[in-house]
Amino acid sequence: DAGITQSPRHKVTETGTPVTLRCHQTENHRYMYWYRQDPGHGLRLIHYSYGVKDTDKGEVSDGYSVSRSKTEDFLLTLESATSSQTSVYFCAISVQTSGASYNEQFFGPGTRLTVL
Amino acid sequence: GNSVTQMEGPVTLSEEAFLTINCTYTATGYPSLFWYVQYPGEGLQLLLKATKADDKGSNKGFEATYRKETTSFHLEKGSVQVSDSAVYFCALFYGGSEKLVFGKGTKLTVNP
Numbered sequence: 372d373a374g375i376t377q378s379p380r381h382k383v384t385e386t387g388t389p390v391t392l393r394c395h396q397t398e399n400h401r402y403m404y405w406y407r408q409d410p411g412h413g414l415r416l417i418h419y420s421y422g423v424k425d426t427d428k429g430e431v432s433d434g435y436s437v438s439r440s441k442t443e444d445f446l447l448t449l450e451s452a453t454s455s456q457t458s459v460y461f462c463a464i465s466v467q468t469s470g471a472s473y474n475e476q477f478f479g480p481g482t483r484l485t486v487l
Numbered sequence: 488g489n490s491v492t493q494m495e496g497p498v499t500l501s502e503e504a505f506l507t508i509n510c511t512y513t514a515t516g517y518p519s520l521f522w523y524v525q526y527p528g529e530g531l532q533l534l535l536k537a538t539k540a541d542d543k544g545s546n547k548g549f550e551a552t553y554r555k556e557t558t559s560f561h562l563e564k565g566s567v568q569v570s571d572s573a574v575y576f577c578a579l580f581y582g583g584s585e586k587l588v589f590g591k592g593t594k595l596t597v598n599p
Contacts (some may be wrong), residue, residue, distance in 0.1 A: 402585055411495075413576060413591035421585065431585075453524070461530055464586060474580065476587055478530035 374398050377462050383485045391447040392482050394462030396442075402465035403445040404476070405429075405437065407458040414461065424432040440451055452486045459483050488513045492591035494575045500567055500597050508562040508593045510551075510577035519562040519578040520544075520553055521587070525574040534562075534575070567597045 372398035404419040416429030416435040462479040493510040523531040535544035540555035577590040
């Protein structure tokens with residue numbers, strides 16, 4: 372499982388409240404990602420990080436912010452949760468294989484977030 | 488831009504049936520191609536990959552061939568099992584961006 376954990380695994384919150392999801396890795400990989408998974412949309416990238424304090428937006432970044440103050444943790448924050456942010460959120464890390472032309476992504480178990 | 492289009496399903500098959508899930512891509516350059524599988528209640532895991540034209544990726548009886556001329560990477564399995572019931576995602580990786588682009592996923596249900 373590449374040592375990726377996500378917390379919490381389930382959360383129910385109310386519209387307008389702030390929510391922070393945590394992704395933790397144990398192997399000090401440089402790249403980390405946050406995706407959301409919704410029926411009919413597959414996985415969509417929210418934000419990603421390529422190092423401590425280095426982050427960039429993905430295709431659905433509005434309403435989300437991220438922080439990475441140390442290599443092992445990547446936090447996703449919903450500043451003011453809305454019902455449209457009800458989703459399953461996956462964290463991933465990218466592992467580069469020596470000599471390969473690609474990086475393999477490994478995924479965490481997911482966080483199911485419900486915004487009422 | 489780079490994109491992946493896959494057969495949306497859902498797909499329902501009987502055990503031992505032949506499976507094909509179509510995937511086509513649009514990309515500049517020469518991406519690497521992947522199939523990921525998501526079992527119920529779990530995260531995604533890599534099923535197979537191919538990094539250049541005519542490569543065939545294979546794992547657990549599944550196969551897919553990187554066809555540059557048709558920009559396709561169709562997933563096949565000769566005889567599915569109930570345990571293959573899952574959602575399958577086609578994806579491409581393009582160097583320099585360090586990002587994967589996913590298709591929307593295809594849900595497969597295999598009945599005994």
